Amino acid sequence: MMSAIDDARRTRAPEPEPGHVREDAAGFDFRTPSVDRAAAERAAAHRSALERADRTAPARRPMAPGPSAAPLLGPVGPAPARRKRRAGIDHHENVFIAPRAEGRLHNPVMVLLVLVATAGILLYAQFLLNPAHRGDFLPYTMVIVAESVLVIHALISAWTILSGGVDPRDFAFHQAQDALYDRAAIVHDGLDQVPNQWPLMVRGREIDVDVFITVYGEEIDKIAATVEAAIAIKGRHRTWVLDDGRDDEVRRLASRLGARYVRRLTGHGAKAGNINHALTLAKGEFFAVFDADFVPKPEFLHETVPFFVDEGVSFVQTPQTYGNLVNLVSRGAGYMQAVFYRYIQPGRNRFNAAFCVGTNVIFRRTAVDDIGGIYTDSKSEDVWTSMRLHERGWKSIYIPKELATGDAPETIEAYSKQQLRWATGGFEILLTHNPLSPRRRLTIDQRLQYLVTSTFYLTGIAPGLLLLVPPLEIYFDLRPMNLSISFGQWLLYYAGFYVMQIVLAFYTLMSFRWETLMLAAVSFPIYAKALWNVITGKEQSWHVTGANRGRAPSPFNFIIPQVLTFVFLALTSFVAAWRDIGIGHLTLATAWNVTNTIILGAFIIAAAREGSATRLAEKLRDRLAARASGAVPTAAPTSAPTPALASSPTPAPASAPASAAAPSPAEREPVPALAARADTWPFPNRTGGTVQPDRAARGSETVASTPAPAPAPAAVPAPVPASAVTRREHRTTRRTELGR
Secondary structure (H helix, E strand, C coil), rough: CCHHHHHHCCCCCCCCCCCCEEEECEEEEECCCCCCCHHHHHHHHHHHHHHHHHCCCCCCCCCCCCCCCCCCCCCCCCCCCCCCCCCEEEEECCCCCCCCCCCCCCCHHHHHHHHHHHHHHHHHHHHHHCCEEEEHHHHHHHHHHHHHHHHHHHHHHHHHHHHHCCCCHHHHHHHHHHCCCHHHHHHCCEEEEEEHHHHHECCCCCEEEEEEEEECCCCCCHHHHHHHHHCCCCCCCCEEECCCCCCCCHHHHHHHCEEEEEEEECCCCHHHHHHHHCCCCCCEEEEEEEECEEEEEHHHHHHHHHHHCCCCEEEEECCCCCCCCCCCHHHHHHHCCCHHHHHHHHHHHHHCCCCCCCCCCEHHHHHHHHHHCCCCCCCCHHHHHHHHHHCCCCCCEEECCEEEECCCCCCHHHHHHHHHHHHHHHHHEEEHCCCCCCCCCCCCHHHHHHHHHCCCCCHHHHHHHCCCCHHHHHHHHHCCCCCCCHHHHHHHHHHHHHHHHHHHHHHHHHCCHHHHHHHHHHHHEEEEEHHHHHHHCCCCCCCCCCCCCCCCCCCHHCCHHHHHHHHHHHHHHHHHHHHHHCCCCCCCCHHHHHHHHHHHHHHHHHHHHHHHHHHHHHHHHHHHHHHCCCCCCCCCCCCCCCCCCCCCCCCCCCCCCCCCCCCCCCCCCCCCCCCCCCCCCCEECCCCCCCCHHHHHHHHHHHHHCCCCCCCCCCCCCCCCHHHHHHHHHHCCCCCCCCC
């Protein structure tokens, strides 16, 4: 027994020399040679011996250092593990639909709730449109316009949810997944302990996969976590760091971790242009895209690549889940997306209308080439790219399985900028590429789904119109409904619509988050601004969610319209209360206006708390910076400062924004390598950037023998995030899942 095991472990392909990489006409090729029949038979015998050894012997130490280590037992892939269940949540394999809710898409209770909610929607619409209930023209028109947008979207959402429930993982998928890894080659080449080097097979041949990480000024710790996780993804692939922030610290990080690094000299096309530039360098048949703050799981390729056995599939999208639901803004923004990723996107699979969301996605290279690359002329390049692919007849797949975890916006600034970008892209589709246009080569179902996507942010403007209805009655006695309508009758129909929406959301998410309702009610200035920008052609600068450069601005800089609206509603509430005291009873307008005032007031209080926490964090950062530099803030200098040594020049800024002025002639040169050593292969590309090969792909010994890079200049400690000071319990980072 032991001799067979020893033979199995000794019989391996020769290890490549450190720094040695095979190169062919298509670029760098890390693939291993195929094995013949005799080698396959030997590998099968060796594999059997290893399996027997793993069943009888104690756990072996890893053969070589690597991002992750898992013995090759039975079918190559994620090994079964014990599952932890708490409150119905599967913490081991969060399929984005908790186990108790996994069958809710079409179970009787779910169907009943959707049907009852649909009935409530129709009854409310009939109530509003009844000519006998019509009130004064202006407030009635405002209510009809706002509620029509909400009712239509609610009806289409209910229809989409009921249309879902079909698992896209059919027999062909499972068959391709079983044959995804070349088991014989893995054992023959001694890669059983290096899962990120397992050859990937589709339709019996090995495929090349590139993993792109788009970077633009994010925190270095977040980038490092994403790069490490991307390198550790199971299946042979190349990891690329696409740095549009032009940060030398990011370059050093990529070099240290063993990822290829690409830097552009211009920021044309923003994120889409960054990806298109990388496609001129990468040669893989498939490429995955992750934002710098989305950490992929090791099984990402294992769960997505098998879909490409269907040659008509252009991309496979996975949900966005968040691990930083630590304050009011992040929880509200995170749960706002929960229903969409759990139920709306799966329902769109039936209509071949699931669209890309920009991260946690893998594309087929030929499909993207077919439409001329990722779309660059919009803030929502992901939706535009998806629609162009669908117009060309390509298929899309959405799988509601959590395969990457990222960050939701934690500040009002980040949330406002993110929503402005998304809304701008949606309105651009509506006004410049209307899905209902006869020029669009889409099916009827696809047209309807893209129309919902492009008009979705109108549902955010609707609350702004409804906020003005009570003041019209309080100040001008203009009522939206007939005076013969009683408060109880109005409340019955109103509750039939809105309360059932809340009940349905509570059932699907197994929780109720008032933060989501609050953000939905106060975001109308953001969406109105986005619509105005698209109509007038005003250009918005491209910002990074959560990126802090220098002093953080006050959150009130981004919510001035909300503050003015709150002041107006608060004064109106006092006027209404004084009026109701005079007439001796509470009116519907007063109750409605006070409710709106409380919602906006809660948001203003949250902004004030965030501003206070931000100022406290900045003071703490300044103290840490002074302590790190050895300066004594209270002591005045007694002599002129000592001039800097010639050998220690003042370091230049680490990054520059993409919109900066044209680079100087010196800056146009390719970025030099950090140090000349055998395992660092920087080479210029034809577009002027610099790329470094993935050293981790050449074997773990190469990475282990890489000399440490030169120490970086002393830097000011990273700023303390405001969320770390807002609440004491957030000091310990823990993962928070949607739906808990």
